[in-house]
Amino acid sequence: MHFEVVVPEADEEAADAAEIDPMKVAIASGKGGTGKTSVAVALALSAQGSVEFLDCDVEEPNAHFFLKPEIRLCEDISLEVPVVIQERCNYCGKCRDMCRFNAITVFGETIMTFPDMCHSCGGCFLVCPQEALEVGRRLIGTVELGTTGRGIGFVQGRLRIGEAMAPPLIRAVKARSTDSRTVIIDCPPGTSCPAMVAVRDADYCLLVTEPTPFGLHDLKIMTGVLKRLKVSHGVVLNRAGLGDDTLEHWCLDKGIPIHLKIPFSRKIAEAYAKGIPMTEVDKDLRDAFTRLILEIGK
Ligand code: SF4
Ligand code: SF4
Structure with a gap:
């Protein structure tokens, strides 16, 4: 399997030792089902130093399936x-x-x-x-705090069933972030208020998309919004090779970097179904994510 990463090759020892500046990286997508959470989890597992994962996809938080945190505190959030x-x-x-x-x-x-x-x-x-x-x-919901087996700080919001007010709960999740060097924010999909609240104060936003007409359509909307919010951004192209290269040409034309292309892989899909992060089943991919986080941390 080949993973194409359009970032400079990093020396492996340097990568292990590298300390990046503290940063908040939002992982977002114009629509659901692009692999956003898988990418967010892979990034958290590949980052060096203290890492914190904020699951702000409060209507359907599912990063815990992969990170398996031990929850030590659960708070009710109300308006x-x-x-x-x-x-x-x-x-x-x-x-x-x-x-x-x-x-x-x-x-x-x-x-x-x-x-x-x-x-x-x-x-x-x-x-x-x-x-x-x-x-x-x-x-309106709950905020759960815990730690994963690898020491990643974990905070997730869970919106009460039938509740429409996701933004205050997302703010509550973000307010519980500590001073970890790397904060990974798994945003709600789409471009509505909840996604904007999640991405707003990020240092960088990775947009996870697919090479399809729908993917391009949603990517155009999302990049427009991020420009207005003045949040730097780049793309992770998931299931690369399934569609055509229209989306890649558009990114090239707009000067939007495609940091990583993840080809469709049965092995990754099967691991996903079992709650196993993609970086656990492919070392090349793990290295690619390590280089990716170093690149965007510069
Ligand atoms: S939204 Fe309406 S009911 Fe609620 S606090 Fe504001 S004014 Fe009062
Ligand atoms: S109608 Fe509303 S504003 Fe007027 S007294 Fe009653 S509660 Fe207060």
């Missing part, structure tokens, strides 16, 4: 939502007018709140002239 103190309310409607999310309604002498629609902006508390709102809480 502050208004609860009406009925005897103080004069039904003036100021809270309703303030709420752009329609999470409060007032009609006649009835006031109702809809906690699932509340974005916890706090506006209604500020405008209520009667101090008729008190703070309640809505559980």
Whole structure:
């Protein structure tokens, strides 16, 4: 099997000894199913020094299948939502007018709140002239903290089933990051708010994609967003060789580096199905990821 890596060859001893600057690397993709988490896990397992893995794909966190962390702490994460103190309310409607999310309604002498629609902006508390709102809480999910057998710090968010507010939970995951030299952030797929919150303060973003028209379409959107966020980025091309080279030509034309091409491999697919990281089944690939993280850490 041949893995093409378009980074300078690194001396192996130097690679072992190399200390890279502290950095946060976000692993993102314009759509699901590209192998984003597999790449994030491979990168974490290939990094030198202290490493931390943040699973911010909170709707479907699955990096733990591969990294198998021992979870030592589980925290509930909740949002502050208004609860009406009925005897103080004069039904003036100021809270309703303030709420752009329609999470409060007032009609006649009835006031109702809809906690699932509340974005916890706090506006209604500020405008209520009667101090008729008190703070309640809505559980949005959990954050789990642990360590893998290889000493990788591990934090993952798990969104409550039916909950739509992923961004605050992703912020909670990121807030629990320590001062590890290398922080790997497994982002939610797509270009919606959760993905933006996950990628926002990264030093570098690796976009995992496939050489297909869908892959190119989503890559174009994602690179546009990252440009606006001013996050440097490059590409990992997964299942290389399955499609054509249109995506590669586009990257070349736009000056976007393709750091690594991972060909489709039955061995990798079978390992994935068993929860085994790709770097565990192919040494060439492990070396390629080691060089990759050194390259983007420069
Ligand atoms: S906290 Fe903000 S979003 Fe929630 S009900 Fe009040 S105004 Fe609406
Ligand atoms: S702003 Fe306060 S007093 Fe007015 S309707 Fe809302 S809760 Fe009641």
